[in-house]
Amino acid sequence: MSDQLIIEFDRILRTLFAPAPTVRPMPGEDQRDSEMSDQEKRHAAALMRVNHCGEICAQALYQGQALTSRDSSTRTTMDTAAFEETEHLNWTERRIHELGGRKSLLNPLWYLGSLGIGVAAGILGDEWNLGFLAETEQQVGRHLEKHLSELPAQDHRSWAILEQMRIDETQHANTAIQAGARDLPEPVKRIMGLSSRVMTTLAYYV
Numbered sequence: 001m002s003d004q005l006i007i008e009f010d011r012i013l014r015t016l017f018a019p020a021p022t023v024r025p026m027p028g029e030d031q032r033d034s035e036m037s038d039q040e041k042r043h044a045a046a047l048m049r050v051n052h053c054g055e056i057c058a059q060a061l062y063q064g065q066a067l068t069s070r071d072s073s074t075r076t077t078m079d080t081a082a083f084e085e086t087e088h089l090n091w092t093e094r095r096i097h098e099l100g101g102r103k104s105l106l107n108p109l110w111y112l113g114s115l116g117i118g119v120a121a122g123i124l125g126d127e128w129n130l131g132f133l134a135e136t137e138q139q140v141g142r143h144l145e146k147h148l149s150e151l152p153a154q155d156h157r158s159w160a161i162l163e164q165m166r167i168d169e170t171q172h173a174n175t176a177i178q179a180g181a182r183d184l185p186e187p188v189k190r191i192m193g194l195s196s197r198v199m200t201t202l203a204y205y206v
Contacts, residue, residue: 008063008067011059011063012060012063012111012115015056015059015060015086015089015111016056016107016108016111019090019093020086020087020089020090020093021086021087021090022086022087022090022091023087024087026090026091026094026095026161027091027160027161027163027164028156028157028158028159028160028161029157031156031157031160033098033157034154034155034156035154036152036154036155040152040155041099041100041101042099042101043150043152044099044151044152044155044158045096045099045100045101045102046101046204046205047147047150047151047158047204048092048095048096048099048101048158048161049092049096049101049102049103049104049203049204050104050147050200050203050204051088051092051144051147051162051165052089052092052093052096052103052104053103053104053106053107053110053199053200053203054140054143054199054200054203055085055086055088055089055092056089056104056107056110056111056114057110057111057113057114057199058081058082058085058088058114058136058140059082059085059086059089059111059114060110060111060112060113060114060115060118061114061115061117061118061121061132061133061136062078062079062081062082062085062118062133063082063115063118064114064115064116064117064118064119064120064121064122065078065118065119065121065122065129065132065133066078066079066082066118066122067118067119067122068118068119068121068122068123068129069122069126069129070125070126071126073179074126074129074130074179077130077133077175077176077179078133080175081133081137081172081175084168084172088165088168091161091164091165092161095157095158095161098157099158104202104203104206105206106202106203106206110199110203121133126180127180127181127182128182128184130176130177130179130180130181130182131176131181131182131183131184132184133172133173133176133181134173134176134177134181135173135184135188135189135192136192137169137170137172137173137176138169138173139189139192139193139196140169141166141169141170141173143196143200144162144165144166144169145166147162148162148163148166
């Protein structure tokens with residue numbers, strides 16, 4: 001038990017403070033960076049900071065859900081999605097730096113809160129656990145579509161990153177549904193959407 005706690009604590013520290021690994025190349029890295037005004041760069045960096053923050057939350061959610069999942073196949077689904085989310089962390093962090101921005105100062109807070117939510121979702125049972133995963137990814141997909149439309153038109157590098165992330169999130173949601181996810185009650189979906197709006201609004205600035 002103590003070894004598992006050390007592993008999970010190490011995972012938290014790596015997610016928050018160490019460079020995230022990636023197997024796939026960063027989308028758009030072969031494209032030249034277009035000229036942007038300082039205001040456009042700040043806006044693009046803030047959008048990427050929000051998306052990086054979302055990936056921090058995703059890591060915590062998956063960690064919490066995997067910890068309390070009763071089924072090995074569900075844990076495998078969580079672990080597979082978590083690794084792709086780790087790649088998203090790598091891409092968004094690199095793009096933030098390219099744009100001259102910084103990561104959210106509230107990342108540790110977002111992580112701990114999301115970890116608690118993930119643990120609670122897992123305790124409810126694997127069908128609800130998968131349902132929470134599916135709804136989370138569907139909401140993230142809609143959020144990414146919004147950001148794709150808000151990026152400066154010439155920021156093709158950021159667009160390529162968010163588009164690949166959108167594709168991955170859609171696949172994660174579909175995988176969870178195929179694995180037996182239950183559809184969450186509407187009040188739960190609305191609460192999740194409201195929490196997401198609070199996080200994205202704060203992360204844009206802080």
